[in-house]
Structure formats: C-alpha cells, structure tokens
Amino acid sequence: MCALTSGSLLVLASCGWGARSDGRGERLPAAPLGVTAAAGSATSVHVMWNRASEDPEVIRYEVYRGTTKVKEVPGAEHMADITRLKPSTTYVFTVRARNAAGDPGPPSKQVRATTPAAVAADERAPSRPGRPHGKAVGSRAAQLSWEKSTDERGVTSYDIYQGASKIHSVGGGQTAAVVTGLRPGTAYSFTVRARDAADNVSPASDTVRLTTTPGSDDGRHTAPTGFRATTHRADGAYYIDLSWVAPEVDGLIMEYQIHLDGRPVTSLVWGGTPPHGTSTYSFYIGRDAGIAHRVRIRAKLPDGTWGGFSAERTVTTGDQR
Template identity: 65%
Template sequence: MRDVPLPVAAPVPAVPASGAAPRRCALLCGVLVLVTSCGWGTGDEGDGGLPGAPTGVTAAAGSATTVHVMWNTVDGVETYAVYRGGAVVKEVPASDRMVDITRLRPSTAYAFTVRARDADGRLGPHSREARATTPDASTDDSAPTRPTDVRARAAGSRAVQLTWAAARDDRGVVSYDIHQGGTKVHSVGGGQTAAVVTGLRAGTRYSFTVRARDAADNLSPASAVVRLTTPGSDDGRATAPTALHAASRRTDGAYHIDLTWVPPRTDGAVTEYQVHLDGRPATSLVYGGDAPRDRAEYSFYAGREAGVTHRVRIRARLADGTWGGFSAEREVTTGPPG
C-alpha cells in the first residue's frame, strides 16, 4: 500500500480504471440489437455448491494474432479461468468479464471456454465453447485512420449507445476497441460502427473513445472524446464503505487519526480510497494485490494541536473507474484541549 497525497482542490471523478467494471456490451448493425457479452447476467447454477458455468461466452478476432473473449458474470466468484482447448491461457479477477488472448496464429480456428473459481479455489464447470478464426497476417506498417463522428446517447440510466464513422485502412479494419476513460472495455468487429455499453451507474459522468485495429495489430489514434452523464440519480449507498470508525491517537507529540471501515461489496477488490477531511480531499491510499475485503484500516497525520474537531469520510474507486458513494461522516477530536 502506498500513501499518495492529494491536492486540496475537489477531484474530478475518474473514469475507468483496471479491471473493468461490470458492463455488458452489445453490437448494433443498422438497428440496435443487443447480444450477450461482458454482462451482468448470472451463470448456470453449479452442482454441490460449486460456481455455475459462465453463460453468454463469445469470441471474436481482434487481429491476426488476437481474439477477444467475453462472458456474463457469475455471482460470488473470485476469478475466471479462460481455456483454449484444455489449457488455461488466462486467469482474471471477478471484476473482469472480458480478456484479449494474444500471440495466436493467423488464419487459425480457436475454441475457448471459461470457468469460474470461488474463494475456496474450487472451479465450476466449463462454459459452452466459443469459436473464432483469426484473419490472414499481412506485412503492414500503416495504422488505420482514427474513427470520426463519435456520438453517445443514454439508453436508460445504466447504458450508453455509441456510434461512429468507419475508419479507413489500406488492408481493412478488423476490429474497433472501445475505451471508457483510459481503459479498454470492449472490442467489436471491423464491420460494426456502433455498440452499447451497459452496467453503468445512474447519474454518473462517463467518457468514451474508439480506436480502429487492422490485421497486423496496428492501432489507430483515439477518436475524439465523447462525454455524457447517465440520467437518474445514485444515492451512493450501494457503493459506499460502511461501519466507518474514527479515533484520535497521540504519537511523538503529534496527533493522528485512525480509521477502520468495511469495504463496499463490489465486483472484485477495491484497491483505492480517498479520505475527505473537513469537506475536502486530504489523502488517497492505494493498495496492491492484497487489498482488504472484510476490514480496512488507515492512519494519517492530523497536526499537533489538541482539542481540534475534524469531520472525516471516505469513498472507494470502483472497478469502472468512477468514485462510489461516501461513507457516513464521523467527527473526531484530537485529544483533550490544554
């Protein structure tokens, strides 16, 4: 864990970070047609308490050497294992429902399945098989042009419809990568110029860009950023840390504030929190791979003066890169005055 000080100015809510948030992406061709992909649904019920088999598994070539695999979420799992044939080729956290399988052979047919793993390390059954064939390889040093005329409109409070004008390439565009903030959240075929991203939160501001990719894996510059706020409101209770407790402690002539809380129940572990002191951001803490799931704690410097009362609250950065709701605010006083 590292402690990163933040400026006093109010933060701009970030948009997508690692691991992407629970989303379901759907392709459009002429009219809007939703198809299963990185989605919310649940897997088939497992036997004997094992995780269910992921449903809605799809595979699509992203270039001559990559295939994009997607699936629906399975409740209560820790990780997903992606298989090519009988071998595991990738394992990802529960917050991810998509992955790019790389270093494949051009002009080759592949079959993929996905299995869910629970907190006890038990693997559920294989999903149904999804197949994809990579296109021919070509010697090509020219990247496609950037997609233009990118537009977005809300499709309800939890979804956004994106459209764009096709990019140009001397050998042809194989796929388009959709980025939410700085994170790739989906890939669609080169013949598509529209998609729907779901699993978003109401009343939240998002930004999207689109990039084109050719068979040689050359990637275009990003399109212009398109921004919008989903309609409705989100009171933040479902994504807020709970059971926040704050206490003052004196050490070496100075006061520190000790915090403990229960992390919000979201897909995957929460790895970043922001602490607000007296209504302003005071510090940020970032965990590595050992982010706490049941109980978190943190201490920070609060000055040398006794009898000062502070208000403190925290919030978590979610898997989709946006900030969750604030915890309840607590008051804490730096020891007895005098």
C-alpha cells in the same frame, strides 16, 4: 432448478433441487453464458461472456484455449484479449468461474474464432474513427456509434475505451455498440480505436462524454420490445404463445423470466446461440376456456442483473383473436 430441453432452449422451473456444491458445502458458480470470441487481429482474439449471478460470488474467471488456461481476470470483468496467437488459425475457447473458496464451476460451451491471415510489412494504422456519438440509456447503459475507419487492408475490429481502460471490442464491420454494467449518476468518457490484422491501432476518436441518470431507472431501455401474447388450443388444452425482440445490450441475452398474473412462473435459458430478431415460446396454461391471464417478460442482462419488464399483455383462453 429443473431443466427441460426443447431444441436449443432450456425451460427452467423450480423443482426443489439443491444447488451444486463442492465437498465442503460451498456453492459452485454456474458455467458462464453468452460466451463469444472474435479475432481482434491476426494474432489476437477477444473473448467475452455474461457476468455470472452474484450467488455465489465469483472471484475470478479463467479463459482456456483448448485445455490450456491462457488468461485470468477478476470477477468484476467479463472480457479478455488472448494474444500471441498464430495467423490463419482456428482456436477453441471456454470460460469458467471460481467462487470465493477458489473452487471452479463447470466450463462454458465452446466457442471458436479464426484469426485472419498475417499482412506482411503493414505498418500503417487505420484512420481514427469519425464523428462518435453516444447517449446514456437509463442509469446503467450507454449507446455509442461512430463512422467507420479506413485502412488499406481493412479494419479487423474496433476497441472501445472508458478513460484509459479498454472495456469492449466489436468486429470491423460494426460501427455501434451498447455498453452495459455502468453505475447510476456517473460521468463517463468513451473513445474508439480501430485495429487492423497487423495489430496496428488507430489514434483515438474524439471523446464522447455522458452521464448516466441518477438512481435506479425503471428499466424501460432494457426491456424486450415488440412483445405479443396469444393463445391456442391443442389436444384439449390451452397454451399461451409469446413473441418478442431482445433488448439491445453489450453481449448476448441468454435467459428470460416469464411473469404470469404478477408472479414468476418460468425461466427460459438458450442452450445455444440465441436467435436473431424475434424469439418465440409457447407454454401450457390449462384446460379451461374463458380464463384471463396477464403476462409479461424480462431478460437477464449480460451484467447479471434483470432488465426491465416488457409491456404486459392480457390473453383469454379460447379467444383466438
């Protein structure tokens, strides 16, 4: 892939370059994208990242605190809790993937998290999260929400469990999450627990039971929304201007693919944290007026799969409406 940088946005187009490999010809994984870190308590931080592409296969991820490896998880997982940290301390984390031969890819971008101050003699757990609700979003995702817990010194985070396994955490100010990477036609049982700065954990909420739809859904729930396309002319050439809102998913959307007239033409990768709300992008289309084009966009989801396509828009060069 060829990469052109514009601010924090990388524009990728096929340039015929070979994939990066080790000396034995094994393909190396790319640096994990969408890495985030958030304090779970005064002594722990929750690190998450987007799953890498399946080519090459990732056998494990490694989490580093500074230059020290502090955690390994299997390639099927994309989160880790880093414990035994110091209160009121800022830490820097990176993540890297290893292929089937055990060769490491490059590290991710650095992310920082600051643990809150320790709370002396706090042995009272937060109240259990109330009135949890959930619904399947197609065949591979679920939306969850709950009422906030109370705690005399404040809730630091909420932990989401599927059965007995913790699968996600969100900050104490959030009362909703979107869980992706689920299997089609599968029954799930979710609960939520609140955690305070002293690492006291609440009782589990009531259970939310739901079943994802069978087979592969059409992706409508994972498509960018509010998609718009217009054209403008500059320096004797025409450009297509796009705007859209990212789908709600469990993680960050770091990459998009633009299809023009039924074919993929450009991929966009955010080099930094993607923008909140509406994203915009403009690209060159040619110098002739009166040419109609069909355009649509889709996102690469945090689980490494492509989401559904946005609505398709038709634009004509020279038409300024």
